[in-house]
Amino acid sequence: MNEVWQRFEEVQDWAIANWPNPEHPLSTSDFVEARKEILALGQARHARPSQSGEPEPEQGGAQYVDVTPSPWP
Numbered sequence: 001m002n003e004v005w006q007r008f009e010e011v012q013d014w015a016i017a018n019w020p021n022p023e024h025p026l027s028t029s030d031f032v033e034a035r036k037e038i039l040a041l042g043q044a045r046h047a048r049p050s051q052s053g054e055p056e057p058e059q060g061g062a063q064y065v066d067v068t069p070s071p072w073p
Contacts, residue, residue, distance in 0.1 A: 001042045004038060004041075004042075005038060008031075008034065008035075008038055012028065012031050012034075016028070
């Protein structure tokens, strides 16, 4: 989660520095809703333990688990 937060901050800083409209500049307050979403993702992840008992990605587990059911034949 720390890496996600760090990358978000880097993108936010880049967006503020490179905003093309100097009459209406961006500020960190423009990113409040995005911060809330990122925090909610982190809380949801910690709220539900792994159902299968497999290790999390940072512990060497799978990076992606396909949970979409196969199409009906």
